[in-house]
Amino acid sequence: MPLWMVYHPVGAFTTEDKIAFARKVTELYAILPKFYVNVIFHEIPRNSFYIGGEPVDNFIRLSIEHIARTLPDDRKAWWLERTNEAIAPFVKDRGFDWEFHIPSRSHDLWSVQGYRPPAADSEDEKRWARENKPSPRTHD
Amino acid sequence: MPLWMVYHPVGAFTTEDKIAFARKVTELYAILPKFYVNVIFHEIPRNSFYIGGEPVDNFIRLSIEHIARTLPDDRKAWWLERTNEAIAPFVKDRGFDWEFHIPSRSHDLWSVQGYRPPAADSEDEKRWARENKPSPRTHD
């Protein structure tokens, strides 16, 4: 479900950084099957990223699509904070500037390995989480 | 309308593969003007794609934006299946793992070659399909 796109300057992260970053993101979604968490790093070359018309080489832009769950209104500010905390060691604490937004996507136009993911908190979703892989639905 | 973004490992597809893939996708939207179908392939370098915190080099993630048409609820499961069938020769049958989702976009914030695309199934849309290029509206 969550599809994290991380647009970052060339050389911002080593492979070790990226692994640690992706693991931190996965922990953030501990209620979900781990394999729901997609993180893709996109290196943006110099002079290809502009903020307010000025080239930036110190900026990290994240686009975070949520599919498996929709945040209720009263949890949104809290979730933004949690997300900021999770990424801080890789972003703020290293002196990068950053911005992110979290678009919500429809659960019912989503397919993983040919399967329609089961409903939130269903028996099937629990099995997917336990086995960390998709499998045919046994419930409705 | 449909904007297909295909995030794939380096070397997953030859140029011939990509042409065949893009043609298959175009056939999937046979009711639309052909030129509505955009497919962009994005090669993701090693150690830049993570599923559940683990690096993957065998995973294809598709993001499929629909703009020209909105799927009614009772066609969604069917459309997911059709999409899975269309991509199978390039994805499943080659041993890749995969996931996709299909966000819906507003028809009225869309512009092609400076034109606002005509309404679904209108005379203008039929002409666009027939001529396979955009042209000024003649109907409303």
Place this chain on the structure above:
Amino acid sequence: MPLWMVYHPVGAFTTEDKIAFARKVTELYAILPKFYVNVIFHEIPRNSFYIGGEPVDNFIRLSIEHIARTLPDDRKAWWLERTNEAIAPFVKDRGFDWEFHIPSRSHDLWSVQGYRPPAADSEDEKRWARENKPSPRTHD
């Protein structure tokens, strides 16, 4: 807020072009704090972009996410026109083909430099615009 993703052929724009393009986009959103305007250029290699199943090397696809403001229905056609005019010197006037769409995002799932951006036209937003940087909210 606006996140402009510009998918373009290799070599379509020099650094000077990109700066001018990003400045033009920033002017388009003159009512917003300048630093809200994100423009990222993505070079698409040959044989990686297909329209209607045919490879294109002369096509510019823009994806323009709006977050800070939502366009009322009666301004949408006008905004599409303004956008087409703004990009014309970099796209149409150079002989490129092009397409764009403008998805709307929720203001309340958005974070800039750890802050939740203030409400539209609020005192805080005016200060952010004046100082061209985010700062703690002083109003609600």
